[in-house]
Amino acid sequence: MKAKKRTQRTQTGASTSCATAPAVVKEAHAMDELRSGAKCIVDGFVENGAEVVFGYPGGVVLDIFNVINTTNLHFILPRHEQGAVHAADGYARASGKVGVCLVTSGPGATNTITGLATAYMDGIPLVCVTGQVPLTMIGNDAFQEADVMGITRPITKHNFLVRSVDDIPRIMAEAFYIASTGKPGPVVVDVPKDVQRQKTAARKPDRVHIRSYNPEIHADARHITKLAEAINQAQRPVLYVGGGVIAGNAAQELTDLAHKADIPVTTTLMGLGSFPETDPLALRMLGMHGSFAANMAVQDCDLLISVGARFDDRVTGRVDSFAPKATVAHIDVDRSAIGKCIRTHIPVQGYVKPVLQELLPQVRSNTHTPWRTRIDAWKVEHPAFTYPQDSKLMLPQFVIDQIYQVSKGQAIIVTDVGQHQMWSAHFYKYTQPRSFISSGGLGTMGFGLPAAIGAQLARPNELVVAIVGDGGIQMNAQELVVAVEHKLPIKVMILNNGRLGMVRQWQEIFYNRNYSGVVLTRSGRLVNERIAPEQDVYLPDFMKLAEAHGANGMRISREKDVVPALKKVFASSEPWVMEFIVSPEANVLPMGPPNSSLSDMICKFA
Numbered sequence: 001m002k003a004k005k006r007t008q009r010t011q012t013g014a015s016t017s018c019a020t021a022p023a024v025v026k027e028a029h030a031m032d033e034l035r036s037g038a039k040c041i042v043d044g045f046v047e048n049g050a051e052v053v054f055g056y057p058g059g060v061v062l063d064i065f066n067v068i069n070t071t072n073l074h075f076i077l078p079r080h081e082q083g084a085v086h087a088a089d090g091y092a093r094a095s096g097k098v099g100v101c102l103v104t105s106g107p108g109a110t111n112t113i114t115g116l117a118t119a120y121m122d123g124i125p126l127v128c129v130t131g132q133v134p135l136t137m138i139g140n141d142a143f144q145e146a147d148v149m150g151i152t153r154p155i156t157k158h159n160f161l162v163r164s165v166d167d168i169p170r171i172m173a174e175a176f177y178i179a180s181t182g183k184p185g186p187v188v189v190d191v192p193k194d195v196q197r198q199k200t201a202a203r204k205p206d207r208v209h210i211r212s213y214n215p216e217i218h219a220d221a222r223h224i225t226k227l228a229e230a231i232n233q234a235q236r237p238v239l240y241v242g243g244g245v246i247a248g249n250a251a252q253e254l255t256d257l258a259h260k261a262d263i264p265v266t267t268t269l270m271g272l273g274s275f276p277e278t279d280p281l282a283l284r285m286l287g288m289h290g291s292f293a294a295n296m297a298v299q300d301c302d303l304l305i306s307v308g309a310r311f312d313d314r315v316t317g318r319v320d321s322f323a324p325k326a327t328v329a330h331i332d333v334d335r336s337a338i339g340k341c342i343r344t345h346i347p348v349q350g351y352v353k354p355v356l357q358e359l360l361p362q363v364r365s366n367t368h369t370p371w372r373t374r375i376d377a378w379k380v381e382h383p384a385f386t387y388p389q390d391s392k393l394m395l396p397q398f399v400i401d402q403i404y405q406v407s408k409g410q411a412i413i414v415t416d417v418g419q420h421q422m423w424s425a426h427f428y429k430y431t432q433p434r435s436f437i438s439s440g441g442l443g444t445m446g447f448g449l450p451a452a453i454g455a456q457l458a459r460p461n462e463l464v465v466a467i468v469g470d471g472g473i474q475m476n477a478q479e480l481v482v483a484v485e486h487k488l489p490i491k492v493m494i495l496n497n498g499r500l501g502m503v504r505q506w507q508e509i510f511y512n513r514n515y516s517g518v519v520l521t522r523s524g525r526l527v528n529e530r531i532a533p534e535q536d537v538y539l540p541d542f543m544k545l546a547e548a549h550g551a552n553g554m555r556i557s558r559e560k561d562v563v564p565a566l567k568k569v570f571a572s573s574e575p576w577v578m579e580f581i582v583s584p585e586a587n588v589l590p591m592g593p594p595n596s597s598l599s600d601m602i603c604k605f606a
């Protein structure tokens, strides 16, 4: 192939040349035989460290599928491309490695969109190879053609349209590099069918160099010193920690800093597990459904140190009244996140791990006894987290509490989106990074089951528990068969309240109980405001669904059966679906009404 010089602008701001360095091609010619583009893609997965590929076939990727089974790659066939991306995402979150998926053009590619956007919002490294119609047919409305570059541009860190087979080894290396460096994110490689069939002698370059994309970021030492001085002087400091600490493998350094300088720590949903929630310094989660102590501490602190968090609106509420007394410091690898939502007084751009390592020796060993005493009083005033003890119906919070007790806090919890997600954050205490996996930024229902499959593949010897709602599980329930096929012993816990619970909660509070479009009963209407657990009016029948997919099932509606059932299922090496019939009217508390100040949170309903 003759290498054509073409330069394209990327979302990363990088300007990448799609031409292969002639020297590389020539050298390879001399040494090795030619490979097809399809083979280069599959080899590219292996050469760049992938072990598991989640893929779904179709016309324009048949050449790739023809060679993928000649490698040692562990190939998994999810039953929907959305499932493939979420599974790759769960694998990436649980392992810290790049998740990989492979899909066909047109509908195969468009089915990945929600998964890519989910990964993009949470900064998860993925490489997604999409087949494309032949180069000559692009733009002709060819069969199964979709403008993957156009569609994925705003929801990926970068995307490539491969125009020359000679570029594939280099582009594959660049895709993995871009996905995993700086703030991680998903990268799409769109490969036309004719390019897959052409031959090349090109090989993976020794090193990746992308003009205008330089993720080798070294924080300014003066900014770190300024932050250390602020920490040494602060009377009421708080560490506000996000998923960046987990992505940056900096949980130990963060914990060391908190202990050395005696700084209370609150985490975002994505930051759960970055600091042990059992530690006396833990304030637990902050924000809309955060703990009273965490939110009050943020509102009253004189120094707020954000580490790998992005001041999301679910955290800040009204930004003009967020942390009003604080000097704000922000450590983040992503420069664009600093100062985006909130005025930052001490910006530190850099990878959190080396920044914290450099910061630590400059920080004095300290105690903040009056501040800790005030915080302890908030913890007593509204303990994090509680639920009513006098409910007639089984409460979902109780079930999660028991999951925590029986698993001894050692499970990897993967959630879907809704009330159960927040309760999983409240009633399970996380002490290890990568032990809580959830779609935070996009809030994607349907994420939980496939992500749990990915997590179990990444961590085969650990207990993986998917906590899902009866609504969200129906969005990707087909993936259950994958767990059975690959003997993945995931435990799926469906908290069945017969409602789209989180939406019902908002309708109860903000729409005068007009329960519109949220009831998941046989009639689709509210038969009885408080459905008795024995009344089997919910559809689908999740036990039959489990059976149809070859999984074990168990339905539980009495509190006294929960612990023995959990013990049995956690000891099993098979996949299980457990359905808990829970109160349809439980609410997630505390709750900050949207766009209100953190100070105005509701801790109890009248």
Ligand SMILES: Cc1ncc(C[n+]2csc(CCOP(=O)(O)OP(=O)(O)O)c2C)c(N)n1
Residues within 6 Å of the ligand: 416, 417, 418, 419, 420, 421, 443, 444, 445, 446, 468, 469, 470, 471, 472, 473, 495, 497, 499, 500, 501, 502, 503
């Ligand atoms: C794909 C998608 N569609 C819609 C929503 C809006 N939404 C957020 S929570 C929720 C209800 C979830 O219900 P369920 O899965 O039963 O969980 P629960 O809240 O009852 O725990 C909905 C519809 C969403 N987050 N994602």
